[in-house]
Amino acid sequence: MSRSFAALRAAVRPFALCCLLALPFQPPAQAQGGPPGAAAFGFLFDPSTPELLYAATDAGVFRSDNAGQSWAAKSEGLGTANLSALAGGGSVLVAATTGAGIFRSNNGGDSWQAVNEGLGDLVILSLAIDPMESRIVYAGGSEGAIFKSDDGGGHWTPISAGLAEGFYLAIAVDPKNPNTVYAANASLTTPGLGRLFKTTNGGTQWSAVGAGIVPLSLAIDPSNSNILYIGTSNGITRSTDGGQSADPVRLAGASISGITIDPGDSKIVYVTTRIQGVFKSLDSGVTWAPASEGFPLAEFLAISADPAKPGRLYAGTNGVGVFRSLDSAATWKLASNGMGAGDITGLAVNPQNSSEVMAGVNGGNLFRSVNGGDSWDESRRDLFLRAIFALAYDPSNPSTIYAGSVNPLNTRDGALVKSTDGGAQWQVLAVQVPVYSLAIDPSQTQTVYVGLEGGLFKSTNGGQNFSPANSISGGQGDSLQFWTIQDLAIDPNNARTIYTVVSDSSGRGQVLKTTNAADNWRSLGFSNSAPLLAVAVDPRDSRRVYVGSPLGITRSTNSGDSFAAANTGLPTNVPITVLSLAIDANENSAIYAATAAGVFKSVNRGDSWSLADTGLENFIVRVLRVDPRNARVVYAATLGGGVFKTVDGGATWIPTSPFVGSDPIISRTSIVGAAGFEGSGVSPGEIVAIFGRDIGPAVGVQPGFDPGSGKLPTQAGGVTVFFGDVAAPLFFVREDQINAQVPFEVAGLDTVGVRVAVDGKTSNTAPLSVLPSHPGVFDFIGNQNLTRNSAANPESPGNVIILAVTGTGLFNPALMTGQPAPAAPFSEPLLPLELTIGGQPAPIEFKGAAQGFVGLVQINARIPLGLPSGPQPVLLKAGTLASGTPAIVHVR
Numbered sequence: 001m002s003r004s005f006a007a008l009r010a011a012v013r014p015f016a017l018c019c020l021l022a023l024p025f026q027p028p029a030q031a032q033g034g035p036p037g038a039a040a041f042g043f044l045f046d047p048s049t050p051e052l053l054y055a056a057t058d059a060g061v062f063r064s065d066n067a068g069q070s071w072a073a074k075s076e077g078l079g080t081a082n083l084s085a086l087a088g089g090g091s092v093l094v095a096a097t098t099g100a101g102i103f104r105s106n107n108g109g110d111s112w113q114a115v116n117e118g119l120g121d122l123v124i125l126s127l128a129i130d131p132m133e134s135r136i137v138y139a140g141g142s143e144g145a146i147f148k149s150d151d152g153g154g155h156w157t158p159i160s161a162g163l164a165e166g167f168y169l170a171i172a173v174d175p176k177n178p179n180t181v182y183a184a185n186a187s188l189t190t191p192g193l194g195r196l197f198k199t200t201n202g203g204t205q206w207s208a209v210g211a212g213i214v215p216l217s218l219a220i221d222p223s224n225s226n227i228l229y230i231g232t233s234n235g236i237t238r239s240t241d242g243g244q245s246a247d248p249v250r251l252a253g254a255s256i257s258g259i260t261i262d263p264g265d266s267k268i269v270y271v272t273t274r275i276q277g278v279f280k281s282l283d284s285g286v287t288w289a290p291a292s293e294g295f296p297l298a299e300f301l302a303i304s305a306d307p308a309k310p311g312r313l314y315a316g317t318n319g320v321g322v323f324r325s326l327d328s329a330a331t332w333k334l335a336s337n338g339m340g341a342g343d344i345t346g347l348a349v350n351p352q353n354s355s356e357v358m359a360g361v362n363g364g365n366l367f368r369s370v371n372g373g374d375s376w377d378e379s380r381r382d383l384f385l386r387a388i389f390a391l392a393y394d395p396s397n398p399s400t401i402y403a404g405s406v407n408p409l410n411t412r413d414g415a416l417v418k419s420t421d422g423g424a425q426w427q428v429l430a431v432q433v434p435v436y437s438l439a440i441d442p443s444q445t446q447t448v449y450v451g452l453e454g455g456l457f458k459s460t461n462g463g464q465n466f467s468p469a470n471s472i473s474g475g476q477g478d479s480l481q482f483w484t485i486q487d488l489a490i491d492p493n494n495a496r497t498i499y500t501v502v503s504d505s506s507g508r509g510q511v512l513k514t515t516n517a518a519d520n521w522r523s524l525g526f527s528n529s530a531p532l533l534a535v536a537v538d539p540r541d542s543r544r545v546y547v548g549s550p551l552g553i554t555r556s557t558n559s560g561d562s563f564a565a566a567n568t569g570l571p572t573n574v575p576i577t578v579l580s581l582a583i584d585a586n587e588n589s590a591i592y593a594a595t596a597a598g599v600f601k602s603v604n605r606g607d608s609w610s611l612a613d614t615g616l617e618n619f620i621v622r623v624l625r626v627d628p629r630n631a632r633v634v635y636a637a638t639l640g641g642g643v644f645k646t647v648d649g650g651a652t653w654i655p656t657s658p659f660v661g662s663d664p665i666i667s668r669t670s671i672v673g674a675a676g677f678e679g680s681g682v683s684p685g686e687i688v689a690i691f692g693r694d695i696g697p698a699v700g701v702q703p704g705f706d707p708g709s710g711k712l713p714t715q716a717g718g719v720t721v722f723f724g725d726v727a728a729p730l731f732f733v734r735e736d737q738i739n740a741q742v743p744f745e746v747a748g749l750d751t752v753g754v755r756v757a758v759d760g761k762t763s764n765t766a767p768l769s770v771l772p773s774h775p776g777v778f779d780f781i782g783n784q785n786l787t788r789n790s791a792a793n794p795e796s797p798g799n800v801i802i803l804a805v806t807g808t809g810l811f812n813p814a815l816m817t818g819q820p821a822p823a824a825p826f827s828e829p830l831l832p833l834e835l836t837i838g839g840q841p842a843p844i845e846f847k848g849a850a851q852g853f854v855g856l857v858q859i860n861a862r863i864p865l866g867l868p869s870g871p872q873p874v875l876l877k878a879g880t881l882a883s884g885t886p887a888i889v890h891v892r
Contacts, residue, residue, distance in 0.1 A: 032059060032073040033642025033655030035359055035367035035376035036336035039343075040316030043304035044086045044093070046108075050308035054093065054109060055322060056086035058362075059342035059640060061095060063109050067306070068314060068324045069697045070718065070759070071338035071658075074109030079618065087127040089134050094153045096124035096139060104153045118156035121145045128171035130178040138203065140168025140183055148203050159203030164195055172218040176225040178202070182243060184215035184230075196230060198243050209243040219259035221284075223266040229285060231256025236271055238285045251279060251288055258303040262328070264310030270329055272300035272315055275384065280329050294332035296320060297384040299363060319343075319363015320378075321660075326699065333698060334378065337759065340658035341367075344637035347623040348391035350398045354629040357656075358401065358423060359643050360388025366403065368423050373635070373645050373656030375761050379423035385415055390438040396445045398422075402463065404435020404450060416450060418463050429463045439488035441517070443495045449518060451485025451500065458518050469518035480512070480521065486532060492539040492585075499560065501547055503531025511535065511547050513560045524560045527551065536581040540589045544605060548578025553593060555606045569609035571597050582624035586631035587649060594621035599636065601650045612650030619644075657760065664756045664763035666692035671754060671766060674739055675776030675806050676885030681769035682723075684747040685815065686776075686807040687731070687855040690721065690738040695756045695763065700734035711818035712741065712854050718759040724752050729818030729854060741855040743817040746770050747810060773831055773878035774807035777887035781874070794890040797867050800845065801889055803859040808833065808878040811849055821849035821856075829857060831879035837889060838872035840864040867891050 038057035046052040051067045060075030060083065078095065085096040093105040094115075101116035102124055116122065121141040130136035137149045139156065144165040147156040166188045174180035179202045187193035196210040210230065217231035228239045235249040236256045254273040262268035269281045270291065277292030277300065299318040306312040311328040314335070321336030346360030355372045358379065366380035366388060390404035399422045407413035414434035417426045437451035446462045449469070457466040470480035483502035486509075491497035496517045503509045509532030512521040527549060534548035545556040547563065555566035570576050580594040591602045593609065599621055601612035613621075619638035627633035632649035635656075644653040670691040672679045682688055701717035712729035714720060719733040721740045731739040738756065746752045753765040781789040782802035795801055808829040815827055827849040835842045846860035859876075873886035 032075075032340035032658060033638065033644050034373065034658035034660075035341050035361065035369070035643065035656070036334075036339050036658045036660045037319050037321050037341035037361035037363065037365045037367060038062070038336065038339045039301065039318045039363050040322045040336075040339070041084070041301040042086050042316070043302065043314050044088060045304070045307055046090065047307065048090055050306075053306070053314070054086060055314075055316065055339065056083045056095065057316075057339065057342060058082065059340050059642065061086065061093075061109050061112075062339045064338075066697070066717075067309075067312070067699065068322065068335040069337065069699060071322075071336070073338075073340070074105075075112070076110065077105075077112035078103055084125050085127040087129045087137065089129065092134065092152055094127055094129070094137055096127050098123050098125065102127075102139060102153055102156070115149075115153040116156070117154065118158075119147060120158060121147075125167055125169055126171045126184075128173050128181070130173055131175045132178050136178070136202075138171045138173065138181060140171050142167050143188065146171070146183060146203065146206075159199075160206075161204065162199075162206035162208075163197055164208070165189075166194060169216055170218045172220050172228070174220055174225045175222050180225070180242070182218055182220070182228065184218055186214070186216070192233065196243055210239060210246055213237065213246055217256050217259050217271075219261055219269075221261060221266050222263075227284070229259050229261075229269060231259050231271060236285060236288075247285070250281075250285060251276075254279075257301050258315075260303050260305045260313070262305055262310055263307045268328070270303050270305065270313060272303040274299055278303065278315060278329060278332070291329035292332065293330065294325075295323060296365070296378070296380065298365070299384075299386075317363065319361040320365040324698075334660060335698070337659045340642035340655065342642070343622075343639050344643055345622065346388040346391040346403070347625045347635055347637040347643065348393055348401070349625045349627055349635060350393050351395045351628045352398050354627045354633070356398070357625075357635055357643070358391055358393075359637060360385075360391055360403065360405075362387045364388065364405065366423065367660070369656065373643060375657050375659045378660060379419075380426060385417070390435050390451075392438040392440050392448075394440055394445045395442045400445075400462075402438050402440070402448060402450075404438055406434040406436065406453075412453060414452075416463070430466070437485050437488045437500075439490050439498070441490065441495045442492070447517070449488055449490075449498065451488055453484040455479070455481035455483065456485050456488075456500065456518065470521075471519070472512065472521045472523060483510075484531075487535045489535045489537045489545075491537050491542050493542045497542070497559075499535045499537060499545055501532035501535045501549075503533070507531060509533075509549060511560070511563070524556075525563055534578055534581045536583050536591070538583055538589050538591075538605065539585040541605075544589075546581050546583075546591065546606060548581050548593060548595075550575065550577040552576045553578055553581075553606065553609075566606040567609070568607065569602075570595070570600060579620075579622055580624045582626045582634060584626045584631060584634065584649075586626075586629070590632075590649065592624050592626070592634055592650060594624045594636065596620060599624070599650060599653075612646075613653065614651065615653035615655075616641075616644055659759055659761070664692060664695040664758045664761060666690055666695060666754065666756055666763050666766050668766040668768060671768060673774055673776040673807055675778040675804075676883055676887070678774070678776060678884045681771040681774055682742045682746070682752075683771045683774040683807050683809050684742060684744045685810070685817070685855055686742045686774050688740055688742055690740065690754070690756065691736060692738075692756065692763065694735055694761075695719065695738055695758060696733035696735050698735050700732060700737075702732045703730060705820065709818075710820070711816075712820075714818070720757045722753075722755050722757070724749070726817070731854075741818060744810065744815065745817060771881060773809040773881045775805060775833075775876040775878040775881065775883045776807050776885070777874050777876050777883055778804040778806070779887045780804055781887065781889050789890055791871070791890050794869065794892040795863060796892040797863045797865045800860050800862055803835075803861065803874065803876075803887070804850070805857045805859055805876055806855050807883075808857050808876075815849060818854060820852045820854050823851050829878065833859065834877040835859065835861050836873075836875050837861070837863055838867045838891070840867065842874075863889070863891060 042056040062071040101122040103112040126140035170184040194214040221227035237246040258272040280291040298320040302316040324335035343362035350356035364385040367376040368379040385405035394400035441447035458469040530550040538544035552567040598613040600609040619641040623637035674687040697717040703716040714727035728740040756763040811827040850856040
C-alpha cells in the first residue's frame, strides 16, 4: 500500500496554508535610491500576465512581477523626464511626460525611446489606448491639445477640432465603441473652470457635454458604457446617458483624483480623494463609505483595480508610495518595496548613532533608516506635512527630532513638529508656518532656532514657545521678518555665534551673523542679483565660513568680516547654483558642495574644487549631510533619485536601498515541528514551521520543485532560511510564517543557529537543540479506502489507517536535503518506530519515506481491535523520543 499516500496529496498540502504562487523576487535597479516613497499617479496591468503591473511615478516607471510585493525600476532611456501617464499592453508601453513628450518601450519597460513626431506640445498630461486596437493611442496635453497616433505612438496627429483651451487631465475610451472618447478639460487661465468633451468619431470632432461639470478624472462602466463616472474638485457624479446629463454630486467637498470599477461587479466603485482618503460604493456611486484602513495621512493620486483579481486594488500617493489591498479595500498595506522615492527634500543624520538617517520625501512622508540606508521604516503616519525641508536631531538626546515643512502649493503654509521617541509619534508645535531651516544649540539643546518665510524664531524650552529673533543692526533693513531664512549654521565651537543666509522675493540675498544667540543680528553683506541658499562653518577653524548661492561659493577666513569668491575648479560654462554645503570634520575639514552641475569636493578648505559625483551624474542633489562619526561617509538627497551614500569621500556614490520594514524577527520558541507544533528542538530532515515578524512577503508564496535540480528551492519570495550555514528547502513563505525542511546536514550537531534573510535584511539568530528525532503526526489521516478520516467518515477497528508523519530522523538509504523521496531505492527511518492509538499499541504494517515528497514519512497501521468508537489519540515514538501533541483518528 506504499503508493496509496499519493491519494492524500491534497490533504497534506494545507500545512503550507495556501497554494498562492509568485514569480521570483526581482531586485531593485542600482540607479534608484530609497526610501520607498515615490509619488505614484498611475498603474498599468498586463492582461497576458496576471501578476505583472507597472506604476508611473515621479521617480520613473517601475515594474512588479509579483503583484506589487516588490518593484524594479524600468526607466532606461527616460532620463530625468517627469512622467505624467502610462498606457499600453503586453510588451508595448507608452509613457507621457510634462516637458519631454512621449516615450515608447517595445520590451516591457526595459528600454525607452522618444516618439514625438508630430507632437506640437511636449507637455503631455494623459494617455488612453483603444481597447480593441492597441496601435491607436490618445494623448492629452496643455493649451487645448489632444493628439492621436494610429501606429502605437510612432507618429502623432493633432485632433483638437471643437476643443477648448486648457489642460486635458484625463481621457477615457468607450470599451464597447472605441470611436467614442471622453476628455477632461481644465481651464488654463481660470482655476476651477473646465468642461467635459466627447467625440463619437475617434477625435475628428469634439463637443462639450455635461454642462456645469468640471472634470478631473474619468471612468467608464465596462458593462454599460453609457454610464460614466466623473470626478471633480467638489465630489463625484455619474452620467447614465454618455455624459449628456449627470446625477447629483456625491462626496461633496472632496477632490476626486482617481476612479476605478471592480472588474467582478460593476456596481462596486472606488475613488481616491486628494486628502480625505479612499471611498467605496456598493450601489453604482449612489452612496459611499470610507475605505482607508491602513493608510497614513497622505495626498492620494490614483487608484486601480486589478482586472485579473477582483478585490485586489492599488492606490498611489504623493510621497508615501503605493498601497495595496487584497480584500476589496477593507484594509491597505504599504507595497512600495523597491520603488525609490523621487524627490528628497530633507535629510538628517543622528549625531550619536551614525547608522541612523532620516529623510523627508516631497509629499510629506518621513522615513528612517537604522542601518545606514540598507532599509527604511516609515516614521510618519498621523501628520500631513507636504514637503519637509528641515530636519534636526537633538545633539544630546537624538530620540528628540524636529521637522519643518512647507506646502509647495502655498509657500506661506507649513508646520513645525517634534518627536521625542525617535520618530514613532509626532507632536505638532505650530501650523500655518512655512519652515525652511532648523538648528539646535549643541550646548543647551532646549534652545531651538526655526527659520521661516517671514523671519527667525527662537525657543528656549524645546519648542513649547517661540519668540521672534529678527532684530538687525548695521545693515539694510531692520528686521528679518521680511526675509526667508534659507539656512542656519551654529558655530560648533561657540554656540552663541550663528550664521544665517536669507533671501527675499525680489531675488536679493544676504548673510548675517549673531554673537549673542540671536538677540541681535549683523549683516555681513548683500547679493542684489541672487538669493543666498547655504551656509557652513568649519568645525576645526571657526574663522572659515562658506556661503552657497546661484553664483557659486564665497568664503570668509575672518569670521565673516569679509568674503571672497572661492570657485576655482568649479565649472564656468554652466549654472553653478549651490544648494547645500557639508563639512566633514573627520577628514581634515573636507568640504562638499551640492550644485546644479554635480557634487564637488574641496580638500584644501575651498582653495580648489574637484568633481565628486560618480554615480550621481543624472540627479540634482538638494541636501548633503556628513556622517558625524565616520570620515568620508556622506549622504545625498536628490531630486528624482532618492537618497545616495558615499563611503569613500565622494569617489563613488551608491543608492540606499528602496526597501521598507524592520528587520525580520524570530525566536527559539517560535520554531516548531509542522506536525503538532511542538518545540524543544529539531531533527534532521524534519518539516518545521517558523513563526515571526516581517519574515516574508505579504502574500504567501508556495514554490514548486526546481526544474533543474528537482529539489525544493532554498529561496522563495525573497526569503532564505539558514540552519547554520546551510540553506533550508522551503515549502511556504509569508510575512508571519515559513515552512521549511531542516537540512540533514545538521545531524551530529548539538545545537544549530537558525536565521532568516528577507530581501537583504537578516533576522536575529535563534539557537536550537538538534535531536536524533522529533516525531509528529499530521492531523490528515486516510482510511483504508483512501478517503479522508473524519467524525463523519470513521474507520473500523482492525482496518488500516494511513498516517503522514515527520521528524523521524535519518534514513537508510540516506536521503538528500530537499530531494523528494524516490520510488527506488526505498528508504526507511533508521530509528525504530512505535505507534499507539487510544493508548494501545498499533501494529505498523508499512513505514517509509513518502515517494515524491520531502520530509514526509508514510506509516500504514491497523487500528487495535476493541477500541471504542469516537475520537482516539495517535502518538508516535521514534527511537527514545515521542510526539507530544496527538493527532486524532475517528474510530467507528
